[in-house]
Amino acid sequence: MTNIPEWLETEEHYEAAPDRDGFMTKSMLSIISMLSSFRAGKVSFGKHGAAFPAPLKLLLCLALIITTSATKNMMVVYAILAVTLVHICLLKAENLRKTVGVAFLASVMSALILIPAIFLGSPRSMLTVSIKVFVSVSLISILSSTTEWNKLTAGLKAFHIPHIFIFTLDITLKYIVILGDIALDMLNALKLRSVGINKSKSSSLSGILGVTFLKSRHMANEMYDAMICRAYGEEEKK
Amino acid sequence: MHIPDNYLSPSTCAVMTAAAIPAWVHSVKKLKAELPKEKMVLLGVGAAFSFLGMMFNVPMPGGTTGHAVGGTLIALLLGPEAACIAVTIALLVQALLFGDGGILAFGANCFNMSFILPFVGYYSYKLFCKLFKADELGASKGKKILSAGLGSYLGINAAALMAAIEFGIQPMLFSDAAGQPLYCPYGLSVSIPAMMIGHLTIFGLAEVIFTVAIYSFLAANSSDSFYGEKGFSSIEASHQGFGSRKAGILLGVLMLATPLGLLAAGTAWGEWGIDEMPTMTESFSWNALMPDYTLGGLPEWVAYILSAVIGVAIVIILFRIIGASMKSKTNYD
Structure with a gap:
């Protein structure tokens, strides 16, 4: 029979004291949701998404947004709203939920902001602006959820946007995911080490973003070296 | 601060985009002349960092959290021109892929957040450094941090003021046949206090905490991180966080400063003249809510x-x- 030491037999009644760590949880959640939409953005494209080339979709989307914003005739807005809603119906469940969520939140927000306007003599603003906001945000959300994001950035080329800009944008998209992972790991580590009350927790935020910045600088240098090794010149092809 | 579409008229958006173009051109030219080629990659990675920074929730006194734009910090790290391009790209990703901030209003958002914010923040930081005689880099770390905090506070508030003015001029310029505003219905007397009260207190504080926290961390741990300050020489790695007590004092100061926003508006809340709101004379009716x-x-x-x-x-x-x-x-x- 093994001897269990006495201290191991006594029952522990440790209850972690609640501490305010909303900033950690909120930051983690927003980074996780951002990362997941980035990962989805690479693979997911609805079957009706592939029918149009990305530049055409981008152009169409822009044209509809400009029309929505510029028109004084609400019938035009309702027509675009109808087309948009029908398109939303045809989306995959995942994309549908995301699109409606984002657009609904945006229009509710603007309705709230515009409530005082009803009493300041412009009652119609709340309805028109909220509906227009819903249409514009849905259009962008449909575009981004049915198009592969690298095709979308490549699509910007059709608008004669300088190559260096699109190149930088591509690097940005890649590194948002890499840096997001790093920051998320550090947030996880901080959360795991913050059982109960940890007073130096909020000052650790500076460490997390500071280290992320230092790593980003290091990785930028490494990436440039790698580009030089692969014979990077002024004009690189995609 | 991210202006969505349909709050500004398309023509305002066009004007604001035209206003942002010189800032972009200046930044790209300056970067091409100044930035070593290997740093061009840093621009993309810097934009990614800027995007990520905007996602972070900054801990505030009382357990609440707030978001920061971080434009001044990016300017302190990469220089104002690089910050302009980096924040522009971060805003583009937000607008195009996340629907955060309008596509038409992109130019206006860029003018506010990627031009006004980092430039005002950076140059007021420089000015405060001069005022506090903080040129001896290693010795005057505290003064530098104070300057960074003040700079970021001025930067975010300058950007918020620009956004408020853009909102506020809409009802003067654009209304339909019935005199109803087509876009943002609030005039300057409403939009300026509404924007500035938030930014003089909560959002300003979030920006200051964000900037000061990361600035002081990098000052303590990586002395060569800052733009144009090669001699930011080795400071001992004793890092002190931005405690919540200091933040609380700051919030108090900022709240006291809030009435300044009201002064700037000209007329105070509820004291609008009849000429400032011509549509008020019509009696309010719920029928008008339903479009014809x-x-x-x-x-x-x-x-x-x-x-x-x-x-x-x-x-x-x-x-x-x-x-x-x-x-x-x-x-x-």
């Missing part, structure tokens, strides 16, 4: 078809959302 169906001069049946399509689509969307949320309940046991 015959407004477009289109036959009535078009309206019926449209409302039928919209109604059916909304029902389908609701059912699909309900269906999807029921399916997603997974039993992990």
